[in-house]
Amino acid sequence: MGVFSHSDGIAARRAAACGFGMAGKARGERALKVGVVGATGVVGQEMLRLLEKSPLGEEPPHLLASSRSAGQKVAWRDxxxxxxxxxENADLGGLDISLMAAGSDTARQWAPRFVVAGGAVVDNSSAFRLDDQVPLVIPEVNPEMISKGPGIIANPNCSTIILLLALKPLWCLGPARIIADTYQAVSGAGRSGLEALEREGSGGEFRPGDPFPFPIHGNLFPAIGPVDDEGVTAEERKML
Incomplete structure (x- = not known):
């Protein structure tokens, strides 16, 4: 794909970035520069919290978000x-790794641009999960796939990650059938989902504009997402 073409220099830089924890001063090189896209969202904030404790956070990350959040101040250590x-005016150069937590539409539009600018991308959305050219990676399960692909690394969804972490030690036994039940957090709907839960829990009313079709406080939905022609919900499809 032409959009992923790059010079040898960029390829070398991206290969170093894809070493992640092995890169940086441990390799006798400069610390990696990390970008966080969607830095003000629920997932972006958690990424920043983890970066503060990670070798990847040796230098302050470069924070990016939509125009609604631009200009906000975010605490980082001291x-x-x-x-x-x-x-279109954003400077994407100089970033070795960009962590994307801004949804599928944003990932499809911007992830290839970060790659062209010379960095690797780890995307938390569903945008590239079914793309055969993009490795779908759980570091504890298939880390060898990290360096294979066009510079974008996709994350499976949360339920798939947890399931496969448990299954990997059992895979040598050749399981013939897996029955998985998942109970998923309201935070999966982002900040608006958490705000709806808090409001309803404080006695507020359900609002039609909330991310859920029915009141969420004290409730449990039997399925997540639309049902396809085979009777499989969108959330189930992510795990197949």
Whole structure:
């Protein structure tokens, strides 16, 4: 694919970035520069919390988000970082790894651009999970796949990750059938889902504009997402 073409210099830089924890000072090189896309969202905030404790967080990350969040200040250790707008004027150069937590549409539009600019991308959305050219990686399960692909690494969804972490030690036994039940957090719907839960739990009313079709407080939905022609829900399809 032409959009992923790159020079030898960029390829070498991306290969170093794809070493992740092995890169940086441990390799006698500069610390990696990390970008976080969707830095003000629920997942983006958790990424920042983990980066603070990670070797990848040796340097402050470059924070990017939509125009609604641009200009906000985000706490990072003993300082505040400014959130920059992800738009046509955004400077994507200089980032070795970009962690994307901004949804599928944003990932499809921007992940290839980060790659062209010379960095690797780890995408948390569903945008590339079914793309044969993009490795779908759980580090504890198939880390060898990290360096294979066009510079984008896709994450499976949360339920799939947890299931496969449990199954990997059993895989040598050749399981013939797997029955999986998942109970998923309201936070999967993002900040708006958490706000709806908190409001309803405080006695507020259900609002039609909420991310859920029915009140969520004290409730349990039997399925997540639409049902396809085979009777499989969108959430089930992610695990197949």
């Amino acid at each position: 300082q505040e970082l400014t959130v920059h707008c992800l738009d």
